[in-house]
Amino acid sequence: MKDQEMELKEKKEIKKVAGEGTRPGPVYIPAVDILENANELIVLADMPGVDSKNVDIDLKDNQLTITGRIDRMESDKEVPLYSEFKWGDFYRRFTLSDVIDQSKITAHMENGVLRLILPKVEKIKPQKIKVVGE
């Protein structure tokens, strides 16, 4: 894994986002990892250019929506010479199961990666069940 050379993947653009038509410019689907351990679900999402203050996480009816807005990168004086990618906001939606304790969700941004921690409800955590003999 370590010696793997990275290959460029084209950014996936969303053509229409419900209720999000207020900002011009493309919207992209961030690449995510979703991991699960005994206590929590962890969502990692690549959202380069998004400052922590511009991340919006919304949870409604088990629908988790992640929105990241980017600030403008270029100054007015700059003239583009060559372009391989476009800047854009990020948007992604997941459906969560009932096992998540929605009041304890935490999120933070680091180096353009969102880290969402979704703790499981206490009772769902695996427990050892004693078998009682008669």
Place this chain on the structure above:
Amino acid sequence: MATIRWQSGPRGASDLDRLREEVDQLFNSLTGGDEPFFSRVYPALNLSEDADHYYVRAELPGVKPESLDISVVEGRLLIRGERKESPEQREVYYHRRERESGFFRRSLNLPGKVAPDKVSAHLKNGVLIVVLPKPEEAKPRKIAVQTT
């Protein structure tokens, strides 16, 4: 604009490099230049300029400054680095795994001269910005028209 990998070693610009550059130029002219040109080499780069600088930007989410190596050699910007896996790799079950890790190297032919000792690079929110100042002699100069 060449989007080839940087080759270390004494090879220099071989026939193959020149061929690649020509093919790249052909593609750029066909795509009109306005639409992003998709190269397979990570990371994708945007190049812009103002009167005093060139600017190269790349999306590098999750890459730390210490795992980046940036240099300017003979009119080329070289970017090498590694994106490491997230710390929580043990005792987890992956539901989805779309984020990649690994090393990368990328070179970009600069369109003009730069002052190599004044090049600076910043990482902010997972975006790399390389600022390449133009040398004095390459900056546009206002020439006063005198009447005699």
